[in-house]
Amino acid sequence: MPATYREIKADILGKIHKGVLAPGSLMPNEVDLARSYGCARATVNRAMRELADDGIIERRRKAGTWVRPAPIRQARFVLSRVREEIENQGARYGYALVSRAVETASAPLRSRLALEPGGKVLHLICTHHADGTPYQLEDRWINLAMNPAAAQADFAATGPTEWLTAAVPFSDVEISLQAVRADAATAQHLGCLAGDALLQTERSTWWEGRAVAFVQLTHRPGHRMTTRC
Amino acid sequence: MPATYREIKADILGKIHKGVLAPGSLMPNEVDLARSYGCARATVNRAMRELADDGIIERRRKAGTWVRPAPIRQARFVLSRVREEIENQGARYGYALVSRAVETASAPLRSRLALEPGGKVLHLICTHHADGTPYQLEDRWINLAMNPAAAQADFAATGPTEWLTAAVPFSDVEISLQAVRADAATAQHLGCLAGDALLQTERSTWWEGRAVAFVQLTHRPGHRMTTRC
DNA sequence: CAGTGGTCTAGACCACTGA
DNA sequence: CAGTGGTCTAGACCACTGT
Numbered sequence: 001m002p003a004t005y006r007e008i009k010a011d012i013l014g015k016i017h018k019g020v021l022a023p024g025s026l027m028p029n030e031v032d033l034a035r036s037y038g039c040a041r042a043t044v045n046r047a048m049r050e051l052a053d054d055g056i057i058e059r060r061r062k063a064g065t066w067v068r069p070a071p072i073r074q075a076r077f078v079l080s081r082v083r084e085e086i087e088n089q090g091a092r093y094g095y096a097l098v099s100r101a102v103e104t105a106s107a108p109l110r111s112r113l114a115l116e117p118g119g120k121v122l123h124l125i126c127t128h129h130a131d132g133t134p135y136q137l138e139d140r141w142i143n144l145a146m147n148p149a150a151a152q153a154d155f156a157a158t159g160p161t162e163w164l165t166a167a168v169p170f171s172d173v174e175i176s177l178q179a180v181r182a183d184a185a186t187a188q189h190l191g192c193l194a195g196d197a198l199l200q201t202e203r204s205t206w207w208e209g210r211a212v213a214f215v216q217l218t219h220r221p222g223h224r225m226t227t228r229c
Numbered sequence: 230m231p232a233t234y235r236e237i238k239a240d241i242l243g244k245i246h247k248g249v250l251a252p253g254s255l256m257p258n259e260v261d262l263a264r265s266y267g268c269a270r271a272t273v274n275r276a277m278r279e280l281a282d283d284g285i286i287e288r289r290r291k292a293g294t295w296v297r298p299a300p301i302r303q304a305r306f307v308l309s310r311v312r313e314e315i316e317n318q319g320a321r322y323g324y325a326l327v328s329r330a331v332e333t334a335s336a337p338l339r340s341r342l343a344l345e346p347g348g349k350v351l352h353l354i355c356t357h358h359a360d361g362t363p364y365q366l367e368d369r370w371i372n373l374a375m376n377p378a379a380a381q382a383d384f385a386a387t388g389p390t391e392w393l394t395a396a397v398p399f400s401d402v403e404i405s406l407q408a409v410r411a412d413a414a415t416a417q418h419l420g421c422l423a424g425d426a427l428l429q430t431e432r433s434t435w436w437e438g439r440a441v442a443f444v445q446l447t448h449r450p451g452h453r454m455t456t457r458c
Numbered sequence: 459c460a461g462t463g464g465t466c467t468a469g470a471c472c473a474c475t476g477a
Numbered sequence: 478c479a480g481t482g483g484t485c486t487a488g489a490c491c492a493c494t495g496t
Contacts, residue, residue, distance in 0.1 A: 004484075017399075017436075029462060040486045045463075062462045062494045070310060070394060075404045079302045165299060170246075175304045176455040179408035179426040179448075197408040197426035207246075219408075226405040233465075258481065269467045274482075291475045291481045464492075473483075 003039050008047040011037075016056065016067055024069040027057065075227045079175070079201070081161055082138075082217075086130040094129030097155050098189065102144070109141060113204060113211035120144040122151060124160050127189050134190045137218040143211050164205075164213060172206040177225075180218065192221045199223050232268050237276040240266075245285065245296055253298040256286065304456045308404070308430070310390055311367075311446075315359040323358030326384050327418065331373070338370060342433060342440035349373040351380060353389050356418050362449075363419045369444040376441065393434075393442060401435040406454075409447065421450045428452050 015021045027033075030048065034041040048065060051057045055072030059065045086093045105119045115121075122142040128135045140160050142150045153163055180200045187194040201217040244250040256262075259277065263270040277294060280286045284301030288294045315322045334348045344350075351371040357364045369389050371379045382392055409429045416423040430446040 031462090040488095041463095042465095042487090043485060045465090046484090048463085059463065060494075061464075061492070062460080062496090064462065070313070073308045073402070075306050075308055077304050077306065077406075079304055081299060084299070172457065173302070174455065174457050176453050177306075177406060177428065178451070178453045179428040181424075181426045195410075195424055197410045199406065199408040199428075222407070224405050224407045226403065228401065228403050260481090269469095270482095271468090271484095272466060274484090275465090277482085288482065289475075290473070290483075291477090291479080293481065459496085461495090462493085465490085467489080468487100470486080471484085474481085475478105476480090477478090 003037065003043075005043050005046040005050075008033075008037055008039070008044060009050055012047065012051060013056065021067050023067050025067055027065045027067065029064060073229075075229060077225050077227050081165075082128040082136050083159070083162075086128065086135060089130065091130040092132070094132060095157075095159050096127050096129070098125040098127060100124050100155060102151060105141070109214065113141070113143060113214055115143065115145075115211065122147075124155055126155065126159060128159070133220075135220055137186055137189045138215060139218070140213060140215040142213045146207065146210055146212050160213075160215075170205040170207045170212045174204045174206075176202040178202070182218075182221075186218055190218065190220050196221045199225070232266065232272075234272050234275040234279075237262075237266055237268070237273060238279055241276065241280060242285065250296050252296050254296055256294045256296065258293060302458075304458060306454050306456050310394075311357045311365050312388070312391075315357065315364060318359065320359040321361070323361060324386075324388050325356045325358070327354040327356060329353050329384060331380060334370070338443065342370075342372060342443055344372065344374075344440065351376075353384055355384065355388060357388070364449055366415060366418045366447040367444060368447070369442060371442045372440050375436065375439055389442075389444075399434040399436045399441045403433045403435075405431040407431070411447075411450075415447055419447065419449050425450045428454070 012021070021027065028036070030041050030044045033044045037044060048057065048059065052059050055074055056068060057065055058068050083093045101123050103121055103123045105113070105115050105121045109115070109121065110117065110119060122144055124140045124142070126138045128138065138159070142160065142164070144151055150163070155163065178200055179197055182190065182192055182194055182196040182198050184194045186198070187196065190198070198221060199219045201219070202215070203217070204214045205212040241250070250256065257265070259270050259273045262273045266273060277286065277288065281288050284303055285297060286294055287297050312322045330352050332350055332352045334342070334344050334350045338344070338350065339346065339348060351373055353369045353371070355367045357367065367388070371389065371393070373380055379392070384392065407429055409427055411419065411421055411423055411425040411427050413423050415427070416425065419427070427450060428448045430448070431444070432446070433443045434441040
């Protein structure tokens with residue numbers, strides 16, 4: 001008889017997969033499950049809570065717990081920093097600053113970061129290399145109102161990501177993935193052809209409701225993000 | 230003084246963001262934290278466990294708990310089924326089967342799904358529409374050794390995803406994202422231009438170590454996957 | 459109002475692993 | 478071997494919400 005929360009979780013998952021617990025059906029409550037598994041309610045609770053976190057079941061107070069008809073499939077992608085990603089592949093990491101300028105935020109950028117008209121941003125373009133070949137193009141805007149020190153920082157040797165994580169706290173992140181066609185400049189930086197399909201990560205970071213920075217990370221052709229669940 | 234696991238979690242997160250707890254530094258053990266927060270160790274444990282799950286801290290038995298120097302940023306993308314995705318946007322869902330054939334798995338497909346030479350697969354191509362316009366192209370291979378009933382199923386009215394989730398259990402999923410250029414056929418199905426950059430989701434599903442199915446979901450131009458954390 | 463899950467406690471034992 | 482986190486228990490009270 002299962003007794004640990006892991007065993008209970010596996011047992012319930014097995015019953016769902018084998019159809020013993022039908023999709024959409026109501027499950028026994030925690031007290032009954034604890035009795036039938038011969039364990040404490042807290043143990044059942046932990047197993048059920050994790051199943052709910054995984055989107056397998058749905059729980060509502062007073063109402064009960066159901067097997068989700070179509071489980072919410074969610075994928076967790078690990079977004080490590082470029083440097084680590086490259087070094088983990090056993091390659092030598094390289095960095096180059098392409099351009100650096102203080103700009104007045106354009107209208108689209110302002111609306112994305114909720115900046116006031118006339119808001120100043122530090123605009124950086126840089127490239128990340130693996131064993132000398134282009135790996136990722138970084139197009140970054142830093143909100144100078146939130147990070148005035150960035151205007152003094154020299155990004156010639158160190159990328160903005162490393163500077164920001166050391167210097168600036170943030171609490172909220174919004175991440176977005178899309179496919180884009182390489183324009184001429186991007187193609188040149190990534191050493192590919194204009195028109196190539198590229199995976200692009202966009203990320204805006206916030207602290208106490210105000211925008212810290214926004215970045216577009218354009219990956220080299222063929223880049224994949226993979227996960228298992 | 231914080232007393233619930235949520236408050237403790239928020240308090241620790243705040244200290245990390247404000248620099249009170251320096252990146253890379255060793256944290257007090259659970260017993261000491263429980264004393265200083267005036268709560269039971271289990272409460273601290275839950276807060277710390279969630280922080281570890283979120284990649285904020287790292288824990289090792291006997292050694293202790295550290296603030297991760299560079300937090301593992303992980304994004305959770307919800308991968309709902311196309312039908313729900315479309316209906317949640319308030320659009321009318323449409324489905325069309327393009328082709329259906331029993332094939333001998335090609336070498337690349339065999340290696341991807343660990344099939345034996347001569348393994349038979351059901352190859353389906355279909356399209357999903359939102360308010361009549363193409364939304365997603367589905368290219369699916371079902372392992373007939375695992376799902377012989379699929380050969381009898383009629384996919385004219387219902388998509389393979391719906392058939393599979395009702396008929397076949399699976400335990401492991403591997404998901405991969407990439408950008409691809411639309412070839413002529415894809416462009417025609419999605420109503421875009423050949424050469425357009427498209428986001429593509431690949432997904433292979435397994436049950437008890439054997440492949441159930443493999444699918445390529447090619448999204449219409451401009452499609453984004455977004456998440457907040 | 460009553461039944462469900464959500465959380466906390468105080469204590470215990472265990473598993474792992476660094477010194 | 479000793480210190481840390483991992484887990485379980487038995488019991489309690491609470492928050493939410495369907496009826």
